[in-house]
Amino acid sequence: MTTTGLYVPGTGPLHRLTAGTKLLALLAVSVVVIVAGDPRVSVGTLAAALAVYPLSGLGLRRAWHVLRVLWPFLLAIGVFQTLFGDLPTAVRLVGQLAALVLLANVVTLTTRVREMLDLFERAARPLRHIGADPDRVALVLALTVRSIPMVAAAWRAAHEGYVARGLSGRPHLLVVPVIVQLLRMAEATGEALVARGIDEPDRPGRR
Structure with a gap:
């Protein structure tokens, strides 16, 4: 996703x-x-x-x-x-x-995500005067908006597995699968950002 x-x-x-x-x-x-x-x-x-x-x-x-x-x-x-x-x-x-x-x-x-990013970036431009990066602020805000449907998707995936296993009457069993789904989505998002050079992690010897 x-x-x-x-x-x-x-x-x-x-x-x-x-x-x-x-x-x-x-x-x-x-x-x-x-x-x-x-x-x-x-x-x-x-x-x-x-x-x-x-x-x-x-x-x-x-x-x-x-x-x-x-x-x-x-x-x-x-x-x-x-x-x-x-x-x-x-x-x-x-x-x-x-x-x-x-x-x-x-x-x-x-x-479109691009429209949302552009809007957030324009709104964040005044923060440049205090040392903030408008591009990163826009990215964080866009990812925050994105997180709401991500939770919904994680819940659906966990619920489908719950039903497929014939489980019922124990909704607490959905908690761990939902958390696992969210962690996987977050990891995939992080990998996509790094692959595009948007949030590249620090490496030894890199300044």
């Missing part, structure tokens, strides 16, 4: 928007949903996030893949808040989390 494998080519309205516009829109929606603090707003935003997928040519199947990974966490949050808080709060938190993760995934799927 590569960092460029996330982008889904298309000609929809979201594909035509710039990376900066999409990220600003995502930030604005996040602020509105969180500040509103209303379960109805959260549920409405979740419905809108689901509608964005087919409207962007991505299909609801991709949204389902995200929710399939998230549902254990959403269930845990919902149950905890219902038992120790109240139902409206549980609905609000679950709706907020699901909606914002879905929208963030849409941004990732409709934005």
Whole structure:
């Protein structure tokens, strides 16, 4: 799996928007949903996030893949808040989390990695005055964005193995396989960076 494998080519309205516009829109929606603090707003935003997928040519199947990974966490949050808080709060938190993760995934799927890197690099240019390298800052931010789908992919791979072995009722057995998958992905990413000379390790005698 590569960092460029996330982008889904298309000609929809979201594909035509710039990376900066999409990220600003995502930030604005996040602020509105969180500040509103209303379960109805959260549920409405979740419905809108689901509608964005087919409207962007991505299909609801991709949204389902995200929710399939998230549902254990959403269930845990919902149950905890219902038992120790109240139902409206549980609905609000679950709706907020699901909606914002879905929208963030849409941004990732409709934005080329190069566009994201260029945006982060431009935003990081002022840091050059304090000795930071804008290229490396952009790379770190891009890899951070990339890590979210990586976790989803690791969970899917571990869950498929879990089901294939006929295991059930012991979800804790997924923890170690997920960690192993993430370590393998991180190692593969590091090797790819070194192969391209982006993050070449220090060698003896090298300054």
